[in-house]
Amino acid sequence: MRTTKQTMHLGAFLVHPRAHIKPSGYTHTDAQHIEPFKLYEHLAYSAEQGKLDFIYLADSQAPSPEPLTFLSYLAGITTRIGLAAAVSTTYYEPFNLAREFCCLDHLSGGRAAWKVITSGSEAEAHHFNQDHPPALQQRQNQAQEFLDVAYSLWDSWEDNAILANKESGIFADPTKVHELNHRGEFFAVRGPLNLPRSPQGRPVILQDADSEAGTLFAAETAEVVFTTSQTLEDAQHFYQKIKSLATAHGRSADQIKVMAGIYPAVGISEEEALQTFAHLPLTNASSHRLVYGSPSQIADQLEEWFAKEACDGFVITPPNSAGGLEDFVQNVIPELQIRGLFRYEYEGTTLREHLGLSRPQSRFQAARASSEVLHSKEVQDGKIK
């Protein structure tokens, strides 16, 4: 059980109902008739009204907006909500992708988040000059190296590198801007990035943990982990496991947030919810757990998982209508707020602040700080005169 008073984190999936559900049981404006771009824009507005931590654009079936352009567009029409998308490392250059996320973080004022995925589909391989996708292990190794390069690029300008002194004509301190000179199995990248460090230092890293290898990678690098656990016990087990694995990597347990996928069916009453959603083909309702009932019944279920440390929050798959997220925002969020389980207003401006994640120090800055400490110690010890 949580012993201190905490609030949960909430995210919303941007998915088009037609991407995974056959039309039936619609109670609102049928989202299937809305162009995906318009629907997602609408969902993002609703999510920000509900003070959610972030919206998340999954790597979904066509047609779907390209993630970086779409998140950047949302950066222009929202002000506080976090902007996350899944982007595969398999066919990308780390310099390009690191730069795009860095720029998104700048333009959005610190709201960018990247879910690191790899591409295992045959069809996708055929778009990128390949007959087959790389094997799973190779994809994961490549993703790991890719992320490592991205960290170094994001860190390549230290936070205080820019002086922009109009008088003296000194723009930046070149000793605080660094080449990576990375040469690994998959990539060779010199750097530095041609963008300074972004408001969050690095975008927030999201991951799935749907395999053993995925879980280990997530424990090491993810700041938000999605889980599709269906039962309280499974979720609690996963929660304990990932947090202790993270701790073993020298990370603090509260710096990795576990968010459980839910598919909320909100009714005025339990009966109405059942009636409306009973004929939904549940197997199609993504792999997320169906949570149904009146607003207070849904809040009960979320509270139970949260209080019993099955998760730190939830990612909502909006039911198959444009009004699906609005129902949640208008009815369930106030119930959570009254119970002290969710924010009334955004308190910070960056996604890291919403999620309670600390801002990572630049690798290069850290290395320099430790060498300076060492240096001054050696001076004290009389080793250096």
Added chain:
Amino acid sequence: MGKLSKQRQLHLGAFIFGVGHHVAAWRYPESDTNGLLKLDFYRQFAQAAERGKFDLIFVEDIPVLPEQWERAVNYTLPVRAETMTLLSALASATKHIGLVGTVSTTYNEPFHVASKFASLDHLSQGRAGWNAVTTSLDHTAKNFGRDQHLEHSLRYERAKEFVNVVKALWDSWEEDALLMDEAGAHWVNPDKVHEINHQGTHFSVRGPLNIHRPPQGQPVIVQAGSSTTGQAFAAQAAEVVFTAWQTLEEAQSFYTQLKSQLPAYGRSSEELKILPGILPFIGSTEEEAQEKEAAFQDLVLPTVGYGMLQNMLKVDLSSYPLDSPLPTLPDAAEINGGKSRYQLLLDMTRRENLTVRQLIHRVTGARGHRTMAGTPKQIADLMEEWFVNEACDGFNIMPPYLPGGLDAFVDLVIPELQRRGLFRTEYEGTTLRDHLGLEKPINRHAKR
């Protein structure tokens, strides 16, 4: 002006670059240097250009810091917003203006680029344009796992195939492939979505694209290299060409030469618009404008000037005093960088017998593009002269500093051009193709 008097009008781009095109722009007191990388700074730029009824804004892109990056970060502002994220964020801040950006064909995958520009075209409701460039710098290669850059002609070969693949992907969904209105039936009509099955030298791409057909059918294709290879590429594929010329005669000769290559590809002269860059220093008198230009030159530290020459000429001139004549420079054929700009600088130094300092002054502002210091009327005169004498179809305006440099152009020069009937007073269409007078391409799969 009635419909009968409908005359040929200028097309204008507003070219955003750092906090202004002049290398010392960031030091200029009126520049919003702290606004860099904040969305409001770019919004202000895009909205000013839209107020001026510009056809488009243009964002260039180089995926690397300058080769001598320590000097560049020390004394200049070398950071650049990434094209696609920036243009997408601006799509919501504007309604009419075209959104054109550079994305390299050298270090990207056609599928990604096709999907990004299709997405931008949807988000902006038909305002996207892609400046398809080849990246010419060896040190860029080092950010992409290669030690050396692709050789010049190979780069263009790859670019040509790249653009063909992207265009095929944009056509892979027919206009009415998405059936959103037919409840209960298929969401997508599979008969109207097509694999492209491209198998080429550089790429093999099956398709279809993962986004339905963009509102413009295809985003506008822009090209920006003026070498012989670049011209052939432009004549075949480009709808807008950005270019740099110093004199009316040079610009005219390029204009005629490029336009004359169009019929060979079954294209007419109107299907390609040529827009040279111009960097305007605007004053209420000519003297005031010249003083303004001089004030910018005073802000250029010598090390910055030598650094720029080294980047552009691939020759270290730092041992030559500022007021000494330039040494003999190698011919364009001997370098593996961007050839057309190099040739331009070479011609200029030979024609005008420039000293090191004079050449520095030419490149610190417009980097080889035409600079003009004058009154709004004088600037309009120059533009009119080039336009009526078929040296161009319009201009890419390069404000020396921001945001004031663009505001001055919009508030002072645009009205002068409008008075002369040389520029629109209102947007007439909604898409970038409408503004440029370009037809919407017919989908190759459409039944005729």
